[in-house]
Amino acid sequence: MPLLPTNFRIFLRETGEIARFTGRFFVEGLKPRYEFAEFIKQCFILGYKSLPLVGLTAFIIGLVLTMQLRPTMEYFGVEVQIPAMVGVAIFREIGPILTALIFAGKIGSSIGAELGSMKVTEQIDAMEVSGTNPFKFLVVTRTLAATLMLPILTILSDAIALTGCFLGENLYQSLTYNLFFRKVFLNLAYIDFIPAFIKTFFFGFAIAIVGCYKGYSTERGTEGVGRAANSSVVISSVLIFIIDLIAVQIANIFQ
Amino acid sequence: MKEAVIRIKELSKAFGSNQVLIGFDLDLYRGENLVVLGKSGSGKSVLIKCIIGLIDPDAGSINVLGQDVLSLDHQELDHLRVKLGFLFQSNALYDSMTIRENLEFPLRRHSIQLSDRETDDLVMEALENVGLEHTVDMMPIELSGGMRKRIALARTLILKPDIILYDEPTTGLDPITSLEIISLINKIKEKYGTSSMIISHDMRCVKLTADRLAVLVDGKCKVVGTYDQVSRIQDEDISPFFN
Numbered sequence: 001m002p003l004l005p006t007n008f009r010i011f012l013r014e015t016g017e018i019a020r021f022t023g024r025f026f027v028e029g030l031k032p033r034y035e036f037a038e039f040i041k042q043c044f045i046l047g048y049k050s051l052p053l054v055g056l057t058a059f060i061i062g063l064v065l066t067m068q069l070r071p072t073m074e075y076f077g078v079e080v081q082i083p084a085m086v087g088v089a090i091f092r093e094i095g096p097i098l099t100a101l102i103f104a105g106k107i108g109s110s111i112g113a114e115l116g117s118m119k120v121t122e123q124i125d126a127m128e129v130s131g132t133n134p135f136k137f138l139v140v141t142r143t144l145a146a147t148l149m150l151p152i153l154t155i156l157s158d159a160i161a162l163t164g165c166f167l168g169e170n171l172y173q174s175l176t177y178n179l180f181f182r183k184v185f186l187n188l189a190y191i192d193f194i195p196a197f198i199k200t201f202f203f204g205f206a207i208a209i210v211g212c213y214k215g216y217s218t219e220r221g222t223e224g225v226g227r228a229a230n231s232s233v234v235i236s237s238v239l240i241f242i243i244d245l246i247a248v249q250i251a252n253i254f255q
Numbered sequence: 256m257k258e259a260v261i262r263i264k265e266l267s268k269a270f271g272s273n274q275v276l277i278g279f280d281l282d283l284y285r286g287e288n289l290v291v292l293g294k295s296g297s298g299k300s301v302l303i304k305c306i307i308g309l310i311d312p313d314a315g316s317i318n319v320l321g322q323d324v325l326s327l328d329h330q331e332l333d334h335l336r337v338k339l340g341f342l343f344q345s346n347a348l349y350d351s352m353t354i355r356e357n358l359e360f361p362l363r364r365h366s367i368q369l370s371d372r373e374t375d376d377l378v379m380e381a382l383e384n385v386g387l388e389h390t391v392d393m394m395p396i397e398l399s400g401g402m403r404k405r406i407a408l409a410r411t412l413i414l415k416p417d418i419i420l421y422d423e424p425t426t427g428l429d430p431i432t433s434l435e436i437i438s439l440i441n442k443i444k445e446k447y448g449t450s451s452m453i454i455s456h457d458m459r460c461v462k463l464t465a466d467r468l469a470v471l472v473d474g475k476c477k478v479v480g481t482y483d484q485v486s487r488i489q490d491e492d493i494s495p496f497f498n
């Protein structure tokens with residue numbers, strides 16, 4: 001009888017494979033030839049093309065958060081603190097987590113499906129035959145692009161969420177843009193922003209590396225492609241929360 | 256004496272407990288079409304993927320154009336692959352690229368120094384060879400299965416390889432399109448003098464393209480000969496292909 005339950009053994013094996021895949025990313029990523037053109041293309045696809053969805057979601061969350069907070073804040077007579085409170089919540093947690101989850105849903109699944117489809121239709125083999133290192137061309141470029149684009153998207157998403165919050169405030173009272181942002185930033189410190197910003201690099205890396213791993217190791221035809229897309233989202237979403245938990249603990253040490 | 260452009264000796268490959276190739280021997284001679292015939296799952300595709308270096312065999316040697324494939328580093332293998340074309344069973348056209356970009360890809364990636372004009376001329380020549388010049392700015396998804404196969408063939412041809420490996424070139428095609436692909440294979444041989452190894456179990460393709468025929472049975476090359484010679488052999492593993 002095996003020492004460990006089957007599911008746990010599968011989990012350990014999968015974790016080991018992802019760790020090995022990540023190690024290969026660093027080895028291959030440092031060696032020339034560097035795929036700059038593909039990297040720039042991926043930055044455009046992963047970053048720029050994700051902005052409308054990320055922006056819309058951030059705007060709605062900023063607006064809804066403000067509207068939901070108002071009754072409670074009014075009850076305690078501190079509705080004047082809503083911009084500061086929403087600002088801290090968005091910068092420290094909601095902005096990075098929300099953007100990362102949207103990014104995982106959109107980009108994690110698309111990377112998993114794209115690479116999975118390329119694997120089962122032999123496009124990855126065709127690349128290798130054409131004098132290209134497919135790992136470098138497909139995995140390194142996408143992972144670097146996602147690692148770089150998610151922090152930028154998070155900053156933009158924070159700004160858009162605050163705009164939503166500003167609109168929410170103006171539904172109930174007249175508040176100038178200047179005064180609103182003064183209230184937001186008066187209660188913010190660098191410690192609220194910097195750890196939250198740094199963790200988004202790790203979120204981006206985790207989302208892309210999991211998507212690439214799942215796509216690159218796809219088996220069993222089209223059924224496998226769907227499974228790769230699905231499990232990319234599930235695993236990277238769980239990883240986002242685990243990284244967040246660790247990041248919060250580390251940030252608390254410095255506070 | 257005929258010159259062997261591919262020489263395979265004692266090739267073995269297993270996937271777990273499944274022994275696919277067991278001491279496989281075969282030579283491909285310059286300028287010939289050699290068809291490797293075998294049942295589905297008999298290891299035909301594994302064989303040509305070993306030749307091009309996509310799969311590492313467990314034992315044996317593969318010599319291509321005087322170079323031992325298994326001892327080459329990545330860069331040397333890339334240089335060899337310029338002379339070695341591969342037509343994938345699934346065509347393997349890049350979905351996200353136009354037909355022009357698909358054809359330019361091997362030219363640009365093999366670091367061949369060409370001007371844009373020369374690249375364009377080569378792309379158009381390859382497309383003319385398969386009669387699909389008008390598709391140059393289309394996407395693979397817009398083409399039929401037969402057209403995609405011909406484009407894949409054009410991409411294989413663009414580097415003007417000495418040897419072409421065809422992995423089941425007519426599988427999944429209707430009889431008319433299949434015949435078009437067969438005539439293209441023969442036309443390419445006549446025009447460029449390429450040596451070809453064709454993996455197939457389509458007997459019409461085998462009959463119309465093979466100068467020689469090798470039958471893969473239980474991981475070994477059971478018999479090699481012309482179509483007429485092999486078709487006359489009375490053997491439980493070989494006869495069913497011809498009946």
